[in-house]
Amino acid sequence: MTERDQPILEVRNLSKYYEMGGSFVDxxxxxxxxxxxVESVDFELYKGETLGVVGESGCGKTTLGRSLLRLIEPTDGxxxxxxxxxxxxxxxxxxxxxxxxxxxxxxxDLQYIFQDPFASLNPxxxxxxxxxxPLDIHNLASGEExxxxxxxxxxxxxxxxxxxYRYPHEFSGGQRQRIGIARALAVDPEIIVCDEPVSALDVSxxxxxxxxxxxxxxEFDLSYIFIAHDLSVVEHISDRxxxxxxxxxxxAAPSERLFASPKHPYTEALLSVIPEPDPxxxxxxxxxEGDVPSxxxxxxxxxxxxRCHRIIPPEEYDIDQDAWESLRNLKLRVPDASSVPDLIxxxxxxxxxxxxxIEELSRLDEILRxxxxxxxxxxxxxxxxxxxxxxxxxxxxxxxxxxxxLDELFVSPCETVSPELIETERLHxxxxxxxxxxxxxxxxxxxxxxxxxxxxx
Amino acid sequence: MTLLEVNNLTVRFYTAxxxxxxxxxxxxTIDRGEKFGIVGESGAGKSVSALSxxxxxxxxxxxxxxxxxxxxxxxxxxxxxxxxxVRGNRVSMIFQDAQTALNPVYTVGEQISExxxxxxxxxxxxxxxxxxxxxxxxGIPDPxxxxSDYPHEFSGGMQQRAVIAMALSCDPDLLIADEPTTAxxxxxxxxxxxxxxxxxxxxxTAVQLITHDLGVIAEVCDHVMVMYAGQPVETASVDDLFYDPKHPYTVGLMASxxxxxxxxxxxxTIPGVMPDLIDVPTGxxxxxxxxxxxxxxxxxxxxxxDPATGTEVGADADRGASCLAYTGDLANDLxxxxxxxxAGQSVGGESDD
Numbered sequence: 001m002t003e004r005d006q007p008i009l010e011v012r013n014l015s016k017y018y019e020m021g022g023s024f025v026d027x028x029x030x031x032x033x034x035x036x037x038v039e040s041v042d043f044e045l046y047k048g049e050t051l052g053v054v055g056e057s058g059c060g061k062t063t064l065g066r067s068l069l070r071l072i073e074p075t076d077g078x079x080x081x082x083x084x085x086x087x088x089x090x091x092x093x094x095x096x097x098x099x100x101x102x103x104x105x106x107x108x109d110l111q112y113i114f115q116d117p118f119a120s121l122n123p124x125x126x127x128x129x130x131x132x133x134p135l136d137i138h139n140l141a142s143g144e145e146x147x148x149x150x151x152x153x154x155x156x157x158x159x160x161x162x163x164x165y166r167y168p169h170e171f172s173g174g175q176r177q178r179i180g181i182a183r184a185l186a187v188d189p190e191i192i193v194c195d196e197p198v199s200a201l202d203v204s205x206x207x208x209x210x211x212x213x214x215x216x217x218x219e220f221d222l223s224y225i226f227i228a229h230d231l232s233v234v235e236h237i238s239d240r241x242x243x244x245x246x247x248x249x250x251x252a253a254p255s256e257r258l259f260a261s262p263k264h265p266y267t268e269a270l271l272s273v274i275p276e277p278d279p280x281x282x283x284x285x286x287x288x289e290g291d292v293p294s295x296x297x298x299x300x301x302x303x304x305x306x307r308c309h310r311i312i313p314p315e316e317y318d319i320d321q322d323a324w325e326s327l328r329n330l331k332l333r334v335p336d337a338s339s340v341p342d343l344i345x346x347x348x349x350x351x352x353x354x355x356x357x358i359e360e361l362s363r364l365d366e367i368l369r370x371x372x373x374x375x376x377x378x379x380x381x382x383x384x385x386x387x388x389x390x391x392x393x394x395x396x397x398x399x400x401x402x403x404x405x406l407d408e409l410f411v412s413p414c415e416t417v418s419p420e421l422i423e424t425e426r427l428h429x430x431x432x433x434x435x436x437x438x439x440x441x442x443x444x445x446x447x448x449x450x451x452x453x454x455x456x457x
Numbered sequence: 458m459t460l461l462e463v464n465n466l467t468v469r470f471y472t473a474x475x476x477x478x479x480x481x482x483x484x485x486t487i488d489r490g491e492k493f494g495i496v497g498e499s500g501a502g503k504s505v506s507a508l509s510x511x512x513x514x515x516x517x518x519x520x521x522x523x524x525x526x527x528x529x530x531x532x533x534x535x536x537x538x539x540x541x542x543v544r545g546n547r548v549s550m551i552f553q554d555a556q557t558a559l560n561p562v563y564t565v566g567e568q569i570s571e572x573x574x575x576x577x578x579x580x581x582x583x584x585x586x587x588x589x590x591x592x593x594x595x596g597i598p599d600p601x602x603x604x605s606d607y608p609h610e611f612s613g614g615m616q617q618r619a620v621i622a623m624a625l626s627c628d629p630d631l632l633i634a635d636e637p638t639t640a641x642x643x644x645x646x647x648x649x650x651x652x653x654x655x656x657x658x659x660x661x662t663a664v665q666l667i668t669h670d671l672g673v674i675a676e677v678c679d680h681v682m683v684m685y686a687g688q689p690v691e692t693a694s695v696d697d698l699f700y701d702p703k704h705p706y707t708v709g710l711m712a713s714x715x716x717x718x719x720x721x722x723x724x725x726t727i728p729g730v731m732p733d734l735i736d737v738p739t740g741x742x743x744x745x746x747x748x749x750x751x752x753x754x755x756x757x758x759x760x761x762x763d764p765a766t767g768t769e770v771g772a773d774a775d776r777g778a779s780c781l782a783y784t785g786d787l788a789n790d791l792x793x794x795x796x797x798x799x800a801g802q803s804v805g806g807e808s809d810d
Contacts, residue, residue, distance in 0.1 A: 203671075232714070275646070275650070291614060
């Protein structure tokens with residue numbers, strides 16, 4: 001492998017856990033709770049490339065971006081930055097080992113653009129001082145040279161040099177974001193982490209900033225890590241995209257390929273629900289069950305299994321993924337419910353019922369199946385027997401007994417086995433057991449290529 | 458049948474910096490059961506137009522002129538007591554931020570049953586029963602237990618569902634939703650929009666949806682009004698607006714959104730920003746940002762006209778655009794062409810950069 005092909009930033013096993021402030025007694029007893037905001041994340045960033053990071057709120061995108069530059073200290077893992085030397089070779093630097101003064105020196109190469117253009121600029125400093133501050137700190141320029149450079153930077157980001165004497169409050173949101181970009185550019189960085197840089201902006205201004213970021217990348221050969229929740233923005237700006245779910249990377253692939261043929265069921269679902277700016281667009285929206293689970297107690301196995309619509313049925317039963325998804329929903333809801341009528345309201349088709357309506361076993365069976373959309377009977381006779389047993393327990397003994405039996409008899413590999421990030425095609429990585437040879441079998445359905453999502457190319 | 462008719466509404470805010478004309482001579486109508494969208498960027502006057510309908514404009518704001526007719530009754534002439542009977546009953550509202558819309562010291566259930574007791578004179582237990590039913594209707598599982606939960610025990614999506622339940626509690630004729638999904642993740646947004654759509658049908662409620670997101674408009678609305686600097690610049694059915702936009706601002710807005718599958722094309726932008734509403738440009742307020750602007754645009758104010766005939770249209774028009782190009786005042790034609798859909802997926806105006 002040549003020098004050129006080596007990534008400029010290589011992240012291995014990066015984790016960040018936040019400790020939760022438990023009670024005083026908890027801390028005395030050494031009990032602590034941890035929020036696993038980012039867990040074992042691996043990725044590479046190449047020179048001149050934009051890597052998009054998408055995910056729902058709370059998935060760990062921002063924590064990841066900040067840990068990369070050690071704005072917050074990562075708990076574990078390695079971040080290797082290959083710094084360009086004067087002779088053109090690249091020296092490997094392990095960011096997690098650096099002292100804070102050495103790290104400060106490296107901030108010349110690694111910069112950050114913040115989401116909120118209102119909170120990230122000091123209101124008591126003039127724009128000239130905000131943009132000039134990095135020059136002062138790193139002794140890059142002083143006196144007239146510094147002022148000249150500030151004016152030049154303001155011009156590069158599309159502001160007037162005369163704006164240097166104004167204060168942040170005199171600018172609109174888009175202009176402030178430009179100031180933030182000028183500040184990041186001041187030190188002539190190699191890598192910029194952009195954390196939701198356009199999500200606070202109106203669409204017409206958003207387009208201006210996205211174009212500016214692209215122009216600057218071409219001009220200065222910058223590498224971006226672009227964090228955003230807006231999938232169409234990420235698709236537009238990124239060369240490669242990583243999709244995060246609950247602190248882990250679910251899938252990473254070149255942008256076009258990810259959007260045209262997602263492999264992870266989570267990516268598939270996310271893409272299906274983007275509101276398309278076309279009134280006649282018909283797509284099959286995949287609405288996932290429930291909310292994202294708490295990062296305090298992430299699910300075992302695959303973290304997505306509690307919401308996955310393509311969950312793998314256990315080998316011993318011959319039932320399809322849809323039926324299994326319904327059974328999984330029933331199983332997950334039993335511990336949450338406080339009574340049997342309550343349990344029925346948890347089903348996607350479930351409605352409020354009176355106690356009397358489910359007095360008879362057969363009625364309960366019928367209502368429960370229709371609430372959770374469970375086929376009657378299940379295609380596999382053993383599974384059907386087991387389910388009937390569960391319904392009888394529910395009828396006779398109540399929720400706890402039924403829950404235990406469900407946990408015993410219906411266990412998907414997705415609940416127990418944590419999937420590795422595997423490369424299915426070159427540069428296309430996915431963390432899902434559907435692509436693991438051990439669990440993959442002929443009958444399983446995987447996300448299909450979305451023919452209408454790729455228009456050109 | 459017309460449900461809401463807003464005629465020549467003007468709302469001004471008297472601030473220390475000057476007089477802000479947030480809504481300027483605005484007229485529109487919403488039919489019974491219609492899903493009416495208002496789209497525009499921040500500062501366009503979308504929210505103020507919605508708040509005016511419920512007379513929720515606070516100091517230093519003032520509704521200066523115009524009339525707001527609900528079933529022919531002018532809301533602006535009602536006494537405070539009368540308007541309170543309208544709010545939450547015949548017209549209800551969903552706000553962007555569900556967390557601040559819910560009172561943290563009352564349980565969710567109490568907050569939903571309050572308007573039911575107040576407006577419909579239900580007894581406490583009847584109201585509770587109805588509130589539980591509503592929680593179930595908006596898709597909150599285990600409604601009996603959830604009734605006594607406090608707002609902080611709900612996730613963001615569930616809070617918004619609870620707010621929707623509250624808004625629907627008195628079976629309103631009109632539901633005003635002000636950016637109801639902007640604070641939510643895309644998956645939760647999809648679910649809430651789905652729910653809103655289904656419930657509006659079920660309750661036969663007209664919806665006035667306010668958003669900056671053209672994708673949301675395309676999904677939910679029948680008719681759309683595009684606002685710019687306090688004025689409507691275009692009004693059209695949702696199909697016409699997306700496939701055949703007539704105003705340069707609408708075209709610019711559509712061209713500046715990144716579309717998935719559009720390839721590596723450069724985004725088109727509208728130069729500049731929305732003008733300061735204290736001192737709006739003369740003539741057409743959009744002229745400083747318009748690629749087609751001519752001298753006449755700086756002087757002559759365009760009215761809302763039918764783009765096919767150039768004749769002035771009223772509030773209830775199916776189609777209208779306020780651009781001098783349609784009244785024969787411009788020397789040149791608007792040269793944008795529009796293609797939406799699988800082939801190319803682009804809406805294009807003249808590039809400005």
